Amino acid sequence: MPDADFPSSEETSEENEGEEAVRRDFLRTIIAADVANQKNGGRVQTRFPPEPNGYPHIGHAKAICINFEIAREFGGKCNLRFDDTNPEAEDVEYVDAIEEDIRWLGYDWGDTLFASDYFGQLYEWAQQLVRQGDAYVDDQSIDEIRAGRGSRTEPGVDSPFRNRSVDENLGLLEKMRQGDLPEGSAVLRAKIDMKHDNLGMRDPVMYRIRHVAHHRTGDVWKIYATYDWAHGQSDSIESITHSLCSLEFVNHRPLYDWFLDKLGVHHPQQIEFARLNVTNTVTSKRKLRKLVDDGLLAGWDDPRMPTLRGMRRRGYRPEAIREFCRIVGVATVNSEHEMALLEHTVREDLNPVVERRLAVLRPLELIITNWPEGQVDQLEAVNNPEDPDAGKRTIPFAGRLFVEQDDFREEAPKKWFRLAPGREVRLRWGYFVTVDDLVKDDVGNVVQLRCTYDPETRGGQSPDGRRVKGTIHWVSTDHAVDAEVRLYDKLLLDADEQAGDDKPALNPASLEVLTGCKLEPDLATASAGDRFQFERSGYYCVDLDSSSDGLVFNRTVSLRDSWAKIEKKGK
């Protein structure tokens, strides 16, 4: 019997369908249709193809997530293949680093693959194209080739070597391969059309001669395939179904297709999507390398770097980066995301899982004048209000404390809830205190607050129901542990990375090192990688440089600060 309060079964199924068909981006829409149509037998195989010449950054994270997630969603696999066709720029150092970073991000693949493993097959296919009359050896110099290609508005002209015989081409190609020809003396070119509207189709170079050792194949090869000649064929060898790459390769797709069609081999579909840009940072491997080489940053893992290892060291968890990549979506229009969104996902990820601690970054002494001499109180504090299972800890409290300089104003502005002369505030997990007097140094800086506390307010509540607006954090002077704290801010001053600007203006405040910070004693045993929320301040993690001699913390991201907004507005 139908119940009026429930939708009919028909409606229910429609709703469910609606929810499952949800928000599919254009890539997943295309792939889902291919699967439905039994293209490639309904199989999905993707790949992430980095060149081992640098460290992956947030932009690569998007590509990694897209390829691995799509493969997983459609029950397929994603290969990791190094596009190692340019030995001059590449190194095994990067192979190891890239593998490590992708694993850290949370993905795994079977065997690591290398385009260099396909050099033999590629060479045979090149010979096939020569035999078909689809490729030829060109003896022109690099400048002659460039000049002959024409321009965006001028058609190119045929190379004088364009119509050599198959046998001559085959012989020359073999001599190139064996190293009988000097570097730069010849290249193998696809024979397509020098008047083609797409410059990339004007007889593109397939092989160049390089008498240099390759990090994996040693000195076996004297010729190396270009990207265009290697990439699609590598995809084909690996039975890739969907070759997802960034927008700048749209112009290469006709060539990608041309090679595969001429060869008559498995033909993956190349689909391009917009790469990820983020405001106030750099997502260009070249520019990142320059920042490191110029000594402007400490290295590829400098916590200011948008590299995976930089973000890892800073304290970002892979979960946050994956969520960010999911949430930014994917489309075919270039875009730039606000750093605030990344920071939002980082906070959202950390909030429920990290324990809270009290830490005073810029200490100001607070003396409780009516505290019983020599008494130490052990106060109970909740480790994480978001997670009851995180339990509680005790914090020592006494008559000499440190509080944050920023939590005191001699002249309290409007809506100020914190310390000021005559004001009563709550010390987190402790007592209510009231500022009675100030001690200043010779130049008038406040160096000590003299307060009285209300013994009835232990734990933070007053029996008379009296309320205070502000709660501030503190650390007992005699129990505090010292630490260095590194504060990070946006890398670039400008939100937008200027195109072509090799020297973007770095934010001079991107790093601020604080020493003599005072932490609650529990933190003395924290070790590298441990994460905490310093209450009312931000999320922090123990840096690699930290040791038992000297604790070092990185600020991962600050908490949202609505007081800062109020104050800013008041000005």
Added chain:
RNA sequence: UACCCGGUGGUGUAAUCGGCAGCACAGAAGGUUUUGGUCCUUCUAGUUCAGGUUCGAGUCCUGGCCGGGUAACCA
């Protein structure tokens, strides 16, 4: 300006066959709160323009405008 892409609130991203422009972040206001955190509520704000087709256009067509990519023996 040769070819190719692309234009949905401030930033991104959705909208089945052409059928109520939704979501997130950011911003604003309020509530809860022993973190000015979290959480909750509400609000602000958008289809680049001009035509055309249509009962009906973010979606299709034409043109304009604007933005991006492309002339390595890099990837």
